[in-house]
Amino acid sequence: MNETITLATVRTSGHPWIFRRMLAKGGRRPPNGAAVDVRDRNGAFVGVGLYSSRSSIAVRLVGDEEGRPVDRAFLRERFEALRALKEELAGEGTDAFRLVNSEGDGLSGLIVDKFGKVFTADVRAWGWYARLDEVRGALEDAFGEVREFHAVAPAEVKRTEGFELPPPPAGKRVEFRENGLRFRFVLEEAHKTGSFLDQRENRALVRRLARGRVVLDCCCYTGGFALNAAAGGAESVCGVDLDEKAVAAAKKNADLNGLRVRFVHADVFPYLRDRVRTGNLADLLVLDPPKLIRSRAEFEEGRRVYYDMNRTAMAAVRKGGFLFSFSCSGLLGEEAFLKMLREAAWAAGRQAQVLRLVGAAPDHPFLLTAPEGRYLKGALLRLL
Numbered sequence: 001m002n003e004t005i006t007l008a009t010v011r012t013s014g015h016p017w018i019f020r021r022m023l024a025k026g027g028r029r030p031p032n033g034a035a036v037d038v039r040d041r042n043g044a045f046v047g048v049g050l051y052s053s054r055s056s057i058a059v060r061l062v063g064d065e066e067g068r069p070v071d072r073a074f075l076r077e078r079f080e081a082l083r084a085l086k087e088e089l090a091g092e093g094t095d096a097f098r099l100v101n102s103e104g105d106g107l108s109g110l111i112v113d114k115f116g117k118v119f120t121a122d123v124r125a126w127g128w129y130a131r132l133d134e135v136r137g138a139l140e141d142a143f144g145e146v147r148e149f150h151a152v153a154p155a156e157v158k159r160t161e162g163f164e165l166p167p168p169p170a171g172k173r174v175e176f177r178e179n180g181l182r183f184r185f186v187l188e189e190a191h192k193t194g195s196f197l198d199q200r201e202n203r204a205l206v207r208r209l210a211r212g213r214v215v216l217d218c219c220c221y222t223g224g225f226a227l228n229a230a231a232g233g234a235e236s237v238c239g240v241d242l243d244e245k246a247v248a249a250a251k252k253n254a255d256l257n258g259l260r261v262r263f264v265h266a267d268v269f270p271y272l273r274d275r276v277r278t279g280n281l282a283d284l285l286v287l288d289p290p291k292l293i294r295s296r297a298e299f300e301e302g303r304r305v306y307y308d309m310n311r312t313a314m315a316a317v318r319k320g321g322f323l324f325s326f327s328c329s330g331l332l333g334e335e336a337f338l339k340m341l342r343e344a345a346w347a348a349g350r351q352a353q354v355l356r357l358v359g360a361a362p363d364h365p366f367l368l369t370a371p372e373g374r375y376l377k378g379a380l381l382r383l384l
Contacts, residue, residue, distance in 0.1 A: 002037045002048060002067055003030040005059060011040045014369035016108040018049065018059040029053065033130040035070040050109065050127025055160055060108035060125055070131065075138035078107065083142055086114075089362045090200075096176035096183075097363045098197055104365040104373050110135070113193040115176040117147035120193040124153065126161045148172075150187060179204050181227055182256050189245045191221070191290075198360035198376050199224060199288070202324070205358075205380070206286060207232035209322060213283035216240070216275075218268045218313065223250030223261065225286045225324075230259040234284075239263045240271050268309065272316045281318040293329035302329060303336070307344050314348040314383055323352075323381045330375035337377050351384040 006024040018038065030036050032053040038046040038061065048063035050070060062070060082099050090097040099105075100112040102124065109125035112135070119139055123129050129151075136149045151165050158164060168187040175184045178200055185194050203224050206215075210232035217226040220239030227250075229237045239261060241247050247265045254261040264271065268287075275281065289309060293302030310325055317323050327337050334357070345352040358378040366373030 002035045002069065003051075005030065005036045005038050005049070005051065007038065007040045007046065009041055011044070011046050014367070016047075016049075016061040016103050016106075016367070016370060017057045018061065020056055020058040023058055033125075033127040035068075035127070037066055050125060052126050052161065054162055055125065057125075060127065062107050062109075070127070072134040072137045072141070075131075075134055076141040078105075079138050079142035086363045091179075093180035094178050094200070096178055096195070096197055097200075098361075099363075101364050101366075102373070103367055103370045111193065112139070113195075113197060114143075115174050115194060117143075117145055118174050118176075119146055119149050120187075121149070121151045122153065122193050123151055123163075123165070124157050126163060129153070129161065129163045129165075148174075152193065178224075179207070179228070181231060183222065183224070183227075183253050184256060185222055185249055186245075189249070195222065196224070198328075198364045199326075200361045202326075202358055202361075202378060203228040205356075206284070206324065209284055210234040210237075213321075214281075216282040216285045216316070218272070218285065218287045219289045220250055220263065220286075221246045221288075223253045223263065225288065226250065226261045226263070227253060227257060227259055229284070229286075230254070230261050231257070237261045240266050240268055242267050269312055272312045276312075276315045282316055282321060283318060284322045284324070285313055285317050286324045287313045288324075288326045291328050293331045296331060299331055303332065303340060306332070306337075307340050307347075310341055310344040311348045314345060314350045314352075317383045319384060321383055322355075323383055324378065325381065326376065326378040328376050330372050332377075334377045338379065341379060341381070345381075345383075353382040353384065354379055355382055356380040 008024045030051045034051045036051045038049055045066050047061040049059035049061040051059055086097045096115045099114050100107050100110050102111050110128045111122035113120050140146045172187040173184050206225050207228040210229035215229040215234045215237045217239040220226050220241045223239050226237050226239035244265050247263045250263045292305050293299050360376040
């Protein structure tokens, strides 16, 4: 039976986060990580959540059945329903998808990605850390076979929530298929859960646009956009990244698929300036930098880097060519992202048509009541 947490007010929002300041004062607090029934000040049931004794987010709502424990059976039901949906969304030729997207899938604080028969979890709350055995067991129930299960967490979450996780096994390689292409990554060298599955449909769009074009993939990581461009019949493809290990992995992925792609270990700023200086311009340039704004304190500096990077990239695209630009910084909203692109185009002396605005693949949903879950935004521009 769940313990009860009472709010200081009447619930007026469907957001799954309940901050500590929203709780009624006094009374006994549940153990860290406990499943709780949340009620408003009038006694109306709000939902079932996981309690944190350390985070400013005191409760993360995960269910709507009063008294329901958050156990293996609960998770099995969720995972089975999510599997049916996510496999349909991922489509043929793909065995990797996001099974659980935290708030967007009703399990706030838990992310689970599937790579073939390997699963990786990104843990954002003590309640999920304490239930990792139940998570793995429920995955086995829902999928039949879980060859491996690994858990990661951002450093700031581990500090705040007060837990540690063992490092990934050294040299462990994970392979998966996406839109008919094969990819491998080394778990200990990977970012977050291993690969950025949120870009799957945007990579497929690049494949459709690439035929006969000179394609440049900046901040290419393990080569997702570059390999799709090559598979789409590009005249030539080059991927650039400052992470030497990522470049090595990208080369191996190209070899794995029998694709001709040139990968360069370089800083994109001088690399792009050199291409402009020599007149070696791209017909299609993909710019997918890492997260540059991690906190409000970093907003202005991060926005400036986005601006400089896009202004430089626009100069490296020939007239009539495409720039596919992205930001995964949740604090940079779409309006601010487009304003930055507009200012960068003006500074570069380019007129830009917006052909399409994009986001994450549909297996990465967000709630209307939690719009910060829409972190990835992108714009396909035609530069005149």
